[in-house]
Amino acid sequence: MNLSSSIKSGVYAAAISVFMAGSAFAQNTNDAIYDKNNTHVLDTRGNCVRSANQLNATDACGTATAVAAAAETTRGVADLNKEELVVYFDFDKSFLKASEKEKLDRLAQILKEAKEVSGAKVIGYADPIGTPKYNVALSERRAAAVEAYLNGKGYQNTELASVQGLGETNAYARCEGVKKRASLIKCFWPNRRVEVSLEYKK
Numbered sequence: 001m002n003l004s005s006s007i008k009s010g011v012y013a014a015a016i017s018v019f020m021a022g023s024a025f026a027q028n029t030n031d032a033i034y035d036k037n038n039t040h041v042l043d044t045r046g047n048c049v050r051s052a053n054q055l056n057a058t059d060a061c062g063t064a065t066a067v068a069a070a071a072e073t074t075r076g077v078a079d080l081n082k083e084e085l086v087v088y089f090d091f092d093k094s095f096l097k098a099s100e101k102e103k104l105d106r107l108a109q110i111l112k113e114a115k116e117v118s119g120a121k122v123i124g125y126a127d128p129i130g131t132p133k134y135n136v137a138l139s140e141r142r143a144a145a146v147e148a149y150l151n152g153k154g155y156q157n158t159e160l161a162s163v164q165g166l167g168e169t170n171a172y173a174r175c176e177g178v179k180k181r182a183s184l185i186k187c188f189w190p191n192r193r194v195e196v197s198l199e200y201k202k
Contacts, residue, residue, distance in 0.1 A: 077114045077198065080107070085196045087146050091127075091185050094141035096149060104146065107196065108153035119157040121197040122147045127173075127188035129181075146194045 033041040033049040041049040084107060087100045096104070111117055124143030126135035147158045172190035 075110055077110060077117055080110065085198070087142075087194045087196070088189070089142055089192045089194070091189075091192065092130075092138070094138060094145055096145055101149065104149050105153060108150050108155040111150075111155045111157075111198075116200055117157075117198050118201045119159060119199045120150070120155070121159050121199065122150075123195045123197060125191055125193050125195070127185075127191040129184060129188065142192075142194050146196065150196075 084103060087096070087103060089095075089100075090097065111120065122143045124139035124141075124146075126139045126142070128135070130138075150158050172193075173188050175184055175187040178184050178187050
């Protein structure tokens with residue numbers, strides 16, 4: 001493509017963008033521009049067109065981080081699902097994985113804003129592989145790790161509850177008939193967890 005063709009193509013693309021913006025309108029969502037079909041208007045580079053320079057907008061045209069942050073600020077305790085109150089661990093480990101830290105980051109933020117919550121009990125579990133004594137200690141370390149992390153994120157109303165150390169107690173997986181150790185470890189993964197139980201003000 002020669003220079004003349006490139007210039008013509010650029011002018012043509014710009015004209016299309018201007019035409020689309022001219023037939024669009026700004027809704028009250030941080031000045032993002034929408035067309036008559038309620039679809040975001042994009043420029044020739046695929047970026048969202050706005051009526052003003054809204055780099056930190058929190059609608060669908062904002063950055064992924066901004067959109068996620070905006071959605072999180074509107075969530076409350078009532079929006080939490082069961083899995084958001086459960087933290088999982090690797091076999092025979094008590095340190096928090098990155099994915100579980102992210103879960104606790106979101107939980108701590110919601111709990112700090114929840115006026116109806118009086119506190120949170122942290123209960124640790126282990127799978128049945130190993131001795132009961134060892135599993136109790138492992139469960140305690142896991143629960144302590146979760147409590148310390150929540151405290152570090154600014155949510156102080158936590159309490160280490162009586163620890164459930166054995167996988168047989170409140171077990172998610174029983175794994176009857178599984179004999180190979182590697183298969184058992186894989187099967188019992190839901191048991192290696194800490195549950196955060198919320199208590200509410202009367």
